Amino acid sequence: MKLDKEQVAHLAKLARLDLGEEKLEAVTKDFDSILPYVERIQAIDTSGVEPFAMPSKARGWRQDRAMEVDDYTRELILSNFPERSGDLLAAPGVFETPKK
Amino acid sequence: MMLLNELTIAEARRLLDSGEITARALTQACLDQIRSLDGALHAFLEVYEEDALQEADRSDARRQAGQMAGVLDGIPLAIKDNMLSQGKACTSGSKILQGHVSAYDSTVVAKLKAAGAVILGRTNMDEFAMGSSTERSAYGPTRHPRDPERVPGGSSGGSAVAVAANMCLGALGSDTGGSIRQPAAFCGVVGLKPTYGRVSRYGLMAMASSLDQIGPMTKTAEDAAMILHVIQGQDANDQTTGEVELFNPKWTESLKGVRIGLPKQAWGMDGVQEAVRDATLDAVNQLKNKGAEIVEIDLPYADEALAVYYVLMPCEVSANLSRFDGMRYGLRQQAPSLFETYAASRAQGLGDEVMRRILLGTFALSSGYIDAYYVQAKKVQTLIRRGYEEAFKSVDLIVTPTAPTTAFKLGEKTNDPLAMYLEDIFTVSINVAGLPAVSVPCDNNGGMPVGLQIIGPWFDEKSVLNAARHYELAAQKI
Structure with missing residues (x-):
């Protein structure tokens, strides 16, 4: 499998x-050596073999519930926001004008 | 008189307990060593000098009051820059997380703190642990302590150098495809990747969640056992931690009755440097002298493991790193639209190797290709695990060289990603199978260090470390 620049x-x-022209060309070239290398797995007969899922000794499910944090932890989380409006995370608008 | 920073953890423990040294003196010796060497080596991204000395004083006070917290009380350690420590910066070696502050402690850091360890600082690494040389850190490369023109290996290169150059008594690294073992081999220290599920990954910045595992990097196998004993265990915050018996070290008198397999696929492989082959074969002979029985074994699909890894790992990378989008934390590069803000933030903040792997994973998971790449790789993973299950029916341990080469020069492989990936040829299958393995330093006649990799069955770290210790004794390293 060979990928061209458009792909x-x-x-x-x-x-x-947002790769830019130069990095796009470099990555396309890198894929020329990496893809043939990883494709050797396609020659292996895996008929009747299940894909590996999870180690059998894992703990399994836990409850999904919200947890309280102390004020210090809360402030650290807030301080990592790239942009803040009080205690709220400021983000660019989600709904954009569709491009023509 | 030996310098305090050159002590092993076990030696320091004895001297602390007998009152011959203090945690403060031990910590100060490490800080002095960092100050004199780290300008040239760049093992650390940040050193917590004041905090470390205060913690050392608290440890000394605890000891005097007879209230020791644990075996690591007062022991100065270094932590790789991808494990969270509350209130401290944590960047995973990436520009996208410059200035990011950990909101909580990773489980391993919490356990080390509870055990009284003195945390000296955070160590350099390839960005998001993607690399085998530590040249891919956004904050500049770490250099090999014996030859500054050479790399220390990676991605836990900062931790390996910190231990090898006696800047700390031990360190934590993380290993997804060899990132503890290969730098340990390059720098001449012990590096243990525990069984997947032995150590909690909570608070470890994820690279490939199904392969990542935290482990110790130390001067001896005994020290690695001491750290593993503290950081191991089930964790409600990591559902993949195993419900298994806890690790306890067991040191035997000899290796009599231990069968060690040499996979012919690994030992017959092209591209292994002669010095590596000679040093590791000599190490195998030493294990034989200690009573082990050495047999050749067949390990099918060993050749394909690297290809499997370079499909599975990028797929998980592409998913895990989608969280770095400039919204909730990390670098935001504001652009006219939301899409452009995502794309610009990621392109500005992430390095070339990280972007290459994200794209590779995006490809292998994309519609029309997922079956031929991702699903096929997961099936071959099943075959690789079966291969090891079969092998461990006839042998107790398996040994290979840790890496095909010794430490290479800076810049030698940065323009050839596949050549860099081939550094991991002996280590990745262990992550693909989820097994424990240690790299232990071999004698290379004064040349650059070489590592022997000792692999054990799932959750049998005690046999792996016991064999490593026997080799150390035979080679008179301890």
Whole structure:
């Protein structure tokens, strides 16, 4: 499998990475050696083999519930916001005008 | 008189307990060593000098009051920059997290603190633990203590150098495909990757969640056992921690009755440096002299493990690193639209290797390709695990070299990603199978260090470390 620059550009869009022309070309070239290497797994007969899921000795499920934190922890979390409006996280608008 | 910072953890424990030394003197000796060497080596991204000395004083007070917190009380340790420590900066070696402050303690850091350990600082690493040389840190490379033109290995290169250069008595690293063992081999220290599920990953910045594991980097196998004993255990905050018997070290008189397998696929592989082959074969002979029986074994799919790893790991990377989008924390590069803000923040904050792996994972998970890449890799993972299950029916341990080469020069492999990936050829299958493995330093006639990798069955760290200790004794390292 060989990917061309347009296909890599599409992946970059899916991954939300503004690569720029130079890095796009470099990554496309890197894929030329990496993909043939990893594709050797496709030659292995895996008929009747289940994909590996989880180690059997894992703990399993836990309850999903909100937890209280102390004021210090809370302030540390808030202080990591890139932009703050009081105790709220400020973010750019989610609903955008569709591009033409 | 030996310098205090050159002590092993076990030696320091004895001297602290007998009152011959104080935690303050021990900590000060490490801080002095960091001050004299770290300008050249860059093992640390931050040193907590004042905090460390205060903690050392508290430890001394506890000891005098007869209220020791645990075996690591007063022992100065270093932590890789991807484990959270509340109120301290944590960047995972990335620009996207510059200035990020940990909101809570990772389980391992909480356990070390509770055990009274003195945390000296956070160590350099390849960005988000992606790399085998520590050249991929956004904050500049770490250099090899024996030759500053060479790399220390990676991604836990800062922790490996901190231990090798006696800047601390021990350190924590994380290992997704060899990131504890390969830098340990390059720098001549002991590095243990525990069984997946032995140590909680809560508060470890995730690279590939199904493969990541935290472990100790130390001067001896005994020291590694002391740290593992403290950091191990089930954790309600990490559902993948195993419901198994706790690790307790068990040191035997000899290796009589221990069968050690040499996989012919690994030992017959091309591209292994002669010095590495000679030093590790010599180490195998030493294990034989200690009573072990050495047998050749067949380990199918060993060759394919690296390819499996370079599909599974990037897939998990692409998912895990999607959280770095410039919204809730980390760098935000404001742009006209939301999409452009995401894309610009990520491209500005993430390095080339990280972006390469995100793209590779995005490809392997994308519609039309997921079955041929991701699902197929998960099936081969099942076959790899079965291969080890079979092997461990006839042998107790498996040994290979840790890495195919000794420490290489800075810049030698940065432009050839595949050559860098091949550094992990002997280590990745252990993560793919979830097994425990240690790298123990071998004698290389004064040349650059070489590591022997000793692999054990799931949750059998005690046999792995016991064999490592026997080799240390045979090689008269301790």
